[in-house]
Every structure is written in C-alpha cells, then in structure tokens.
Amino acid sequence: MTELELKTSLQFEELEGFLARMLVIRHFEQAVEERYRDGEIPGFVHLAIGQEAVAVGACSALAPGDVITSTHRSHAHTLAKGTPARAVMAELYGKVDGCSRGRGGSMHLYDVERGNLGSSAVVGGALGVAAGAALAFKMHGEERVAVPFFGDGATSSGLFHEAMNLAALWGLPVVFLCENNRWAESTPFAQHSPIDDLRERALAYGMSALRADGQDVEAVFHAATEALVHARSGRGPVLLVAETYRLAPHNVGDSQEYRDRAEFEQSRATQDPIVKLRERLALSDERFAELERGAEAITVDAVEFSRHSPDPDPGELLKDVYA
C-alpha cells in the first residue's frame, strides 16, 4: 500500500493513532528511567520498552466493558487502557493523586473504573483475578472479556495452569495474553520453557491459541480482535502469544551481565515497534517530530503534576487493608 492509499483510508488514521499512543508510552518510560536514576521515584521500576505494540494493539481491540490485569511491567498496559499519564506518574512518585492513591507504586497500578483490575508483582499473580472476573461476567450473563497480560516466565508458574484449567473447564471469557519477550529476569526462554511455541500450553486444556508478531501493532490488534470475538461469543478462553522483545534491561539498574551485548544491540536496531510502524506509515520527519512533541508534552506535564501532588495521609495507611 502506498503512503497516499494509506493516508486516504481510515486505517492510516487509526495506525497513526496507535503510533501516537506508543510514543506516549515510550516518552513516559524514558522519563521514568531518568527520574528514577535521579532518586525522585522510589521502589523498583520495570520498563516495557520494545513491548509497546502489544499493550496498544491489544487494548485498542477491547470493548469498553472489558477488563485487564497486569504484571510488574505495568506502565504500558495501564496507559494503553486509558489511565491518564498524570495518574500513572503520580503513582510511581507515591503521591495521593496516583491511580492507586500512592499506595502501590510502579508494580501495583490499579484503575478499576477504567477496567484495570490491577497489576501484581507476584509473577502470574493476577491471572486468578482475571479468571475470577470472567466467571462473574459469565454468571451475570455479561458480554465482557477479561484480558490478563503476563510474561513468558509466568507460563511456568502454578497460577497460570490453575487459571487456564478453570477458564477452559468453565468456558470463561478470558483472553490470556502472553508477552513472550524471551526472558524471565536473567533466565533466557530456553532455560525456563520446555517448549518453543507457547501456544502448545493451551493444548493440554483443550483451549484455542493464537500467535502474533508483538512488534507489529496491527498484527496484535487483529489477533486480539479475533481472540476477543471468540471469548465474547461464549466459545471459551483463548491463549494469545505475542512474540516480542525486551529492548531494555529487566529493571532499571540491571546491568544485564547475562545478556549477549551484540544480540541486545542488534534487537534494539532492528526490532523497535515504533520505528517499524513509522516506516510502514512512511511518516515524514515533520509529522513524526510533531507526534513526539505531543508525547513529550504529556510526559513533562505528568512529571510536573506528580512533583506537586501531596503525599498520602499516613493516617490512611491501613484503609482498604482486609487481611
């Protein structure tokens, strides 16, 4: 398709919108890294640089009532699901205007009103929450789908198998969305997974499975749409494996001694989903710079807002604590 053909179709506008959202996530996370290194942001920070197309492609396919859960690497999912950058950044700063009112930080981003049932720092920890939400949708006869995001490492956890088993057994509307970045912290994929094609995990549960190129936002969008249609129509859950790249260390501060330097640099040079989409759309330098300025403005505003947001009231520390 030529630039002109793309530009005159709705598809171009949609894809450019995806690019704009991916750029917001990228700029946001680059600012997070900088502010974290300067000591402004406490705790641990895991960036999803390289994985933006998965978050944006999948969340763009959701219907308004659908819900997600997330992981320790949760900024991209939360932004893609519609939480304003200010609320995500303020949470990372531990401030009261954060989406979890400053009590969660980077690995515990919640926004129930916008369908984000929360991220869990426990690997695989939110899979049961998503299956539970899907059970509620089914019992209430609601045409809603739960989409837990999780990594390849989580497929070796017990919770993954329990949630897959029950979801399949009870025909729950879940799209299990695995982001296979081929690393679980410092453990390469081949050292924690006995199989290379993670769709095979679904076979044991009689579950449908799909695979998508996670660096191609359009491919993720189409695969997610197909999986959502399946789950929403009462035909049971789907495992969707997005093959992606972690174009960053596991967390900010990880020196990646375990990773082949040349492989890392090669991946960064050839697998950036933003560069790929920009090339596909044949965007001019001016237009791309314009989108980048928009993303930067949102990020700068979020940082300034978070710096000025008050700390939470220590008297509320035990509020909402149930156990």
Ligand SMILES: Cc1ncc(C[n+]2csc(CCOP(=O)(O)OP(=O)(O)O)c2C)c(N)n1
């Ligand atoms: C139950 C549990 N075991 C171990 C850890 C430590 N840990 C944090 S992230 C991580 C790797 C997770 O890999 P993956 O699921 O592929 O997600 P990714 O980091 O690649 O996004 C591990 C082992 C944890 N948080 N929870």
Ligand SMILES: [Mg+2]
């Ligand atoms: Mg991984």
